Amino acid sequence: MITFEKVTKIYPPHKNKTETLVLDEVSFQVEKGEFVSVVGKSGAGKTTLIKLITREEEVTEGKILFDGVDISKIKNRHLYKLRRRIGIIFQDYKLLCSKTVYENIAYALEVTGAPEEEIKRDVPEVLDIVGLTDQSEQFPEQLSGGEAQRVAIARALIHDPDLILADEPTGDLDPYHSKNIVNLLKKINKSGTTVLLATHDKEIVNHLSKRVVTLRNNKVISDVKDGRFRL
Amino acid sequence: MLTSIKRTWRLGWKNFKRSGGLSVVAIVVLMATTFLATSLLLAREVSQEAIRDVEAGADISIYFNLATPEEQIQEIAEDLEQNFDLLGINYTSRHEALENFRDRHGDNEVLMAALDEVGNRFSATLDIKAGEIGNYRDISDYARSNYSEVIDEIDFYRRKEAIESIFAITSRVERSIIVLGGILALVSIFIVFGTVRLSIYSLNEEIRIMKLVGASNGFMQGSFIIQGFILGLIASVLSLIILFSLVILMYQGYNVFGIDLQSHIIDNISFILTLQFSTGIGLSVISSFVAVRKYLKI
Numbered sequence: 001m002i003t004f005e006k007v008t009k010i011y012p013p014h015k016n017k018t019e020t021l022v023l024d025e026v027s028f029q030v031e032k033g034e035f036v037s038v039v040g041k042s043g044a045g046k047t048t049l050i051k052l053i054t055r056e057e058e059v060t061e062g063k064i065l066f067d068g069v070d071i072s073k074i075k076n077r078h079l080y081k082l083r084r085r086i087g088i089i090f091q092d093y094k095l096l097c098s099k100t101v102y103e104n105i106a107y108a109l110e111v112t113g114a115p116e117e118e119i120k121r122d123v124p125e126v127l128d129i130v131g132l133t134d135q136s137e138q139f140p141e142q143l144s145g146g147e148a149q150r151v152a153i154a155r156a157l158i159h160d161p162d163l164i165l166a167d168e169p170t171g172d173l174d175p176y177h178s179k180n181i182v183n184l185l186k187k188i189n190k191s192g193t194t195v196l197l198a199t200h201d202k203e204i205v206n207h208l209s210k211r212v213v214t215l216r217n218n219k220v221i222s223d224v225k226d227g228r229f230r231l
Numbered sequence: 232m233l234t235s236i237k238r239t240w241r242l243g244w245k246n247f248k249r250s251g252g253l254s255v256v257a258i259v260v261l262m263a264t265t266f267l268a269t270s271l272l273l274a275r276e277v278s279q280e281a282i283r284d285v286e287a288g289a290d291i292s293i294y295f296n297l298a299t300p301e302e303q304i305q306e307i308a309e310d311l312e313q314n315f316d317l318l319g320i321n322y323t324s325r326h327e328a329l330e331n332f333r334d335r336h337g338d339n340e341v342l343m344a345a346l347d348e349v350g351n352r353f354s355a356t357l358d359i360k361a362g363e364i365g366n367y368r369d370i371s372d373y374a375r376s377n378y379s380e381v382i383d384e385i386d387f388y389r390r391k392e393a394i395e396s397i398f399a400i401t402s403r404v405e406r407s408i409i410v411l412g413g414i415l416a417l418v419s420i421f422i423v424f425g426t427v428r429l430s431i432y433s434l435n436e437e438i439r440i441m442k443l444v445g446a447s448n449g450f451m452q453g454s455f456i457i458q459g460f461i462l463g464l465i466a467s468v469l470s471l472i473i474l475f476s477l478v479i480l481m482y483q484g485y486n487v488f489g490i491d492l493q494s495h496i497i498d499n500i501s502f503i504l505t506l507q508f509s510t511g512i513g514l515s516v517i518s519s520f521v522a523v524r525k526y527l528k529i
Contacts, residue, residue: 054443077448084445094440111446113235159445 001163001194002030002053007062009048022048024218025062030196032162035189037197037205039229040215046198049215050165053196054086055079067162084112087156087164087193091171093148095140101151102127102136108155126154130184146177153184157193164188166197170204178204205229239450243457246430253426254462257515260419261466262473265511267412269474269503274408276495278401290319291367293374294354294384297325301355307378308357315370318360328353354383416514423462423518427455431526438527452523459519460512467511471504 009023022045030036038046051057052064055071063070066082074082095104102123109119127133130150140148149169156164166185170178182204189195199205205212205228212227213220222230247254295304301324308320323331329351336342361367367387374385431438441451478492496503 056439056442080442080445080447083443086443088443094436096437096440107440108444110238111441111444111450113232113238113447113450115234155444 001032001034001067002196003065004028004049005063005065007052007064008060009045009052009057010060021218023052023215026215026218026220027062028213028220028223030194032194033189033192035186035195035197035208035210036213037199037208037210037227038213038215039199039205041200044200044215045218046200046215047167050088050167050196050198053163053165054083054088080112084159085162087153087159087161089149089152089156089164089166089169091168093140093152095148095151095155097140100137100139101132101143104140104151105155105158108158112159122158126157129157129187130154144177145173146180149173149177149181150184153181153188157188161193163194163196166195166199168199168201169197170199170201175203179207182208202229235447235450239453240457242450242454243461246434246454246458247461249433250426250430250458253422253429257419257422257426257462258466258469260415260422261463261511261515262470264412264415264419264514265467265470265507266474267408267415268510269470269507271405271408271412272503272506273492273495274401274404277492278397278405280495281397281401291357291359291361291370291374291385291387293357293359293382294386295356296381296383297352297354299355299381303381304355304357307374307381310377311357311359311370311374314373315361315366317370320360321358323356323358325351325353325355328356416510419514420518423459423515424522426462427459427519427522428526430455430458431522452527455523455527456516456519459515462519463512463515464508466515467508470511471507474507 004026006025006027007023008025011020011022013019038049040046048057052059059072063072071082096107099107105123105126106119109122124133127136130153132147132150132154135143135147143151164185170181173181178201185195185197209226211225212229214222214230304322308322311317312320332353359370361370371385371387374382438451478496
């Protein structure tokens with residue numbers, strides 16, 4: 001489904017500093033339906049790797065194929081088509097504070113031009129999947145961290161994406177809620193959605209017992225099926 | 232499609248409201264610019280109308296000495312007709328001049344009594360209409376040099392001065408409006424640009440979410456361009472209200488240079504509306520478009 005071919009990412013010099021190499025000839029492949037954890041210390045390039053897949057950042061060298069299509073070749077005006085196939089979850093949830101749980105999820109459909117009937121039908125469904133039906137009228141600040149992250153997951157799921165990118169989704173959560181979120185991601189993966197999880201949470205990775213790609217010094221140093229967290 | 236357009240408008244309106252004070256500043260400057268654009272048009276119209284009026288009524292009036300015989304005046308008229316391209320020449324005898332005066336002031340007993348006392352002191356006149364203002368001087372010079380012994384007075388200088396002063400005043404007013412309008416147009420472009428840029432910065436997170444959940448470029452860009460459209464629309468409407476109010480207040484019962492500006496506005500309402508809205512909305516939309524292209528990263 002996703003293929004990284006010798007992907008290098010260098011950030012240009014900023015404020016008189018030198019340029020920064022973040023990913024150095026990274027190559028790996030994710031098959032459809034897989035659950036892959038990308039692990040590495042902070043600054044290892046996990047977030048950049050996710051931003052490259054969504055084309056928030058451009059690769060410096062190499063290429064990324066999404067279902068065989070080189071994503072750097074997708075024209076800007078067509079990028080939304082790629083992004084509608086991907087659901088993204090962030091460490092800090094990125095929910096809109098002025099909107100309720102329901103509205104935050106509906107918003108993802110509204111901006112894509114989905115009709116009202118579809119919104120009314122789909123939002124309660126995903127709220128049910130993430131177990132937040134009763135909290136649908138609450139605002140983000142009234143939710144616990146685990147609940148807020150489940151709203152973010154619901155928003156990522158609303159387009160029925162082929163791929164879920166989770167960038168440190170448990171970073172701000174306690175172990176109990178972290179496990180809940182990971183279990184939810186496993187459940188989503190079981191339904192056929194590919195999941196790429198970027199994390200440095202050892203417990204989570206070991207609990208998952210899924211494929212682990214390890215980044216160190218900007219390179220992939222290991223890629224192990226049923227792997228464990230090793231840095 | 233209709234749903235998307237509706238949502239883009241809703242978001243544009245929200246962006247507009249969020250910009251608060253900056254939106255107000257942008258509207259005020261845009262308003263001044265559109266107001267000046269229409270003022271320029273109206274000032275030009277006033278001056279042209281005034282000049283047309285002066286020109287249409289303008290003729291050289293040659294007043295003859297009281298003793299000049301009618302035959303000689305007719306000969307002079309024929310001579311002028313042969314030598315100049317005239318629109319018309321009209322002879323008024325001393326008797327007709329007296330009758331005209333009586334017609335106009337017959338009910339003024341004091342005047343009539345004075346007139347009876349002094350007798351007919353009115354000169355016979357030739358009223359000449361020349362095609363162009365520039366010809367007046369030539370006609371006047373010709374008449375003076377050839378018939379000075381029978382001419383009492385030639386009246387055209389006052390009209391010429393009036394026309395020239397109208398030209399001078401209006402061209403000065405026009406120049407000032409153009410310069411001021413140009414400056415204000417630039418200022419309004421910068422302010423709308425700044426307003427939209429700030430909106431883009433302040434909505435950074437929301438834009439990122441929109442982007443990542445797959446909002447189309449048209450939706451994201453459209454909302455900011457609509458924000459610019461709303462700024463321009465409000466500015467144009469307010470400017471129009473101010474313009475109409477001013478015209479109504481200023482022209483209540485009066486005509487400037489004999490021009491009924493209210494009727495002129497009513498007659499040209501579609502052109503004035505087009506000018507107002509195209510200036511206000513045009514400047515604002517172009518400015519927001521540039522800001523969106525520059526600062527909204529897709």
